[in-house]
Amino acid sequence: MGRNSNDPLWESFRNPTDTLLPNQTLERGSFLVSQKSQANFTQGRFYLRMLDNGNMVLVTQSVPSNMDYDDEYYNTQTSDTTNATNSGDKLVFEENGVMYVLKRNNQRQILTPRSIPSGSDNYHRVTLNFDGVLSHYYHSRILNSSGWNILWSQPNNICIEIDGDKGPGSCGYNNVCSLGSNNRPVCNCPKGYSLVDPNDAYGDCKPVFSISCDEVGRGSPEDLYSFIMIRDTDWPKSDFQIISPSTEQDCQNACLNDCFCVVAIYRSNSCWKKKLPLSNGRIDTNLNSKAFMKIRKDGVPPLSIPGFPNSGSSRSKNWRNLSVVLSALLGSSVLVNILFISVFCWGFFHIYKKKMKILRPTSHVADSMCHSFTYKELVEATKDFKEELGRGAFGIVYKGVMPIGSRNVVAIKKLDRVAHEAEKEFITEVNVISQTHHKNLVRLLGYCNEGAHRLLVYEYMSNGTLASFIFGDLKPTWSQRTNIAMGVARGLAYLHEECSTQIIHCDIKPQNILLDDHHVARISDFGLSKLMMINQSRTLTNIRGTRGYVAPEWFRNSQVTVKVDVYSFGVLLLEIITCRKNYENEESYGPEAILTDWVLDCLQEGKLEALVQSDFEALNDKKQLERFVMVGVWCIQEDPSTRPTMRKVCQMLEGSVEVTFPPCPYNFSITI
Incomplete structure (x- = not known):
């Protein structure tokens, strides 16, 4: 048929x-x-x-x-x-x-x-x-x-689940995977490395400096290399030697004196030495490890001047050719030689000076990828500051278009409260901000420091602020909200404990959390609080922050620490859980108008379902809901010493550390 x-x-x-x-x-x-x-x-x-x-x-x-x-x-x-x-x-x-x-x-x-x-x-x-x-x-x-x-x-976590001996893992070779929203991986090259293909963030990374055994004997390793310490990061398939037992210092020394070693991982009194290419890179807070990444002390190799390449063979060839020309000229008359040498020296000095000016414009921002822009360039990029994206305590943000690497659309913030005479302090703080790199931070791409103009150029976040996302008409899913909360927590933990200079944000709120193309939470305006202090008195009682998110110690004559950010994060976490602002109209909400009080009542009475009414995804995971609520209440404790660190907050949210029932956060004997 x-x-x-x-x-x-x-x-x-x-x-x-x-x-x-x-x-x-x-x-x-x-x-x-x-x-x-x-x-x-x-x-x-x-x-x-x-x-x-x-x-x-x-x-x-x-x-x-x-x-x-x-x-x-x-x-x-x-x-x-x-x-x-x-x-x-x-x-x-x-x-x-x-x-x-x-x-x-x-x-x-x-x-x-x-x-x-x-x-x-x-x-x-x-x-x-x-x-x-x-x-x-x-x-x-x-x-x-x-x-x-x-x-x-x-x-649930592709960064960790892909753990084979073959292939690069969820991200490319030398890349590092961290978990973003909706269990999606986010890949970032570690400091000292850049993408082989700038258009493929999930691809391979290459070192921007050389580590070679050819350099053995040309100087002590201490003169050539230093280490960057990164917590809870590992490339588990790139080991070539394990030293156990080992101290932290012995681990660094072992890698420093081994020309094959590019990273040493120290954990549980053991040291793992690793060589290129690094594979299956991931961030895992359960590791409790330290990664010591070897980099050159002089950073990237010096840029070559046209006609004077860095490569040894071509440089020797050029000098040989030059010596032939000089020999011929020096055989002529004394007057010709004097004229030639004078013109040659003047020309070389003029070209070298001009080249150095091009290579090092007015930035003074050392060892960063931050670009220095003229005010005219930013006026043209924003079409004379035509499209406003938002405004806050530090200034107004405008949308701009300019080619920076693979990016076109940028966000340009005009700062309006920086003392114009404090140029050195401004550059110092911009330098600190530009060297912070984390998947949950908005990256600073450039700046303008020209006359009375102080502007910062940031990545553009296409999905706007967290405030518009959680307080809008359409309620985000529970998984979206929990991923955002954990992303903010990880970003703050990095600012507090992992970047080279500790940064206290001082103004954590939904308006300062932005969302990228994949709704990954990105903290903005970090470092600006200190930058704004350039023209303010630096007293302990100089309150900074936003009503409802300000920690109690701001109102007292007491030292302000990173715990002020923990308090603000606690309020933010409760807002993310409930999709409600921390203060609502009393006529409409009655006794539920103050969010923290209402959450505390619901927790103590065992009525957490009232916080997420009709949110079936949240109600189906009551253990996670209870854990998140308890973490939020721990964060808003009135006594700063009682609040957990942001690192512990991350562990509590992830469920790797047990969360006990929190005490009442308020000490009613204290008048604010």
Whole structure:
């Protein structure tokens, strides 16, 4: 019997690429493959496979050989070698949004959460993202402005789950992976390294300086190299020697005196020496480790002057050629020689001086990637400061367009409270700000310090402020809110403990938390509080901050520490949990008008569900809800010594440290 003429030879619905739609299935032997990057739709290196043994797995591949690496970073465990009928048969994505592995005995292993937005009111899709995370999205059929929201994703932490000996990991070689919102990885080159391809943040990083065994004997290692210390960062697959037992200082010395060693990891009285390329880089707060990264003391190699290259062979060749010319000229008359030498010296000095001026403009910002702009350039970039993005205590922010690396759109802040005569202090503080690099901080790209004009150029954050996100008409998902809260906590922990100069923000609030393209929380305006003090009296009682977020010690004659940020974060955390401002209208809210008081009442009375009414995702995870609320109350304790550090806050939010029931935060015997 011949084939029906109406039967298709091939159809796209039976051959998905990176996305499953409702009513689609994946039979044994079928797969999804990610795209290469967010903007590149060619084949990537992450695969979802329905294996012949019945398992659904996520794996990485070697591109372009298309050979699977051995390590599976997610596995449904639906194969059964002892009973074939218990093994998975196919992956099914139903019309109602439920996805499961259907076994040969017709039993189902459900992969989606129990509570799923209605299929009749929402569109659903499951996509293997370019970064290797499998995500289930839903989109309201009624509210077009709601966008695609995350229902669930796997794996829970791709930075850690990809742990094979082959391949670079979730980020490229020498790159470092940290967990962003919705379980998506965020990749950042460590200090002293830059992207091989500036347009691929998830790709390989290269050192911007040289570490070579050829330099052995040319000087002591102490003269050539120093270390940058990074906490809780590791490249677990790049070890070439383990020293145990070891002290922290012995670990540094061992790496310093080994020309192959680029990083030493110290943890639990042991030292791991690592060499290039570094693979499977990740940030993991459970490590409790210190990474000592070796860098040259003189930073990047000195820039070459045209005609005088740095490379030894070409430089020797150029000088040989020059010596031939000089020999010929010196054989002529004395007068000609004097004229030639005078002109040569004048020209060399003039060109060298001009070149140095180009290489080192008026910045004075040492060892940073910060650009110095003229005021005219920023006027042109903003079209005479036409489009205002927002305003706050430090000045007005405008949208601008200018090419800085791979970026075009930038945010330009005009500072209006810096003393114009304090140029040295301004440059010092800008230098400190520019050297802070963390995925949860808005990066400073450049500045202007020209006459009366003081401006800062930042990354542009496309999704605006956290305030507009959590206080808007559409309530963000619980997973979005928890990821944002943890991102802010990690950013503050970095400012307090990990960057070279400790920074107290002094004004943590939703308006100073921005959201990038992937809704990753990015802290803005850090370092500006100290910068604004340039023309203010530096008394302990000089209150800075915003009403409702200001810690009690600001009102007392007591020392202000990083704990003021912990207090502000506690208020912010409670706002993120409830999607409510810390102060509301008393006529409308009554006894619930003051958020901190209401949260405390609900916690003590065991009525936390009142804080997240109709938020089914939050209600389905009451343990996490209770943990987050208790952390918020610990942070707003009136006594600063009782508040946890931001590092401990991170551990408490993640669940790696137990959170005990907090005491009442208020000491009513103290008058504020």
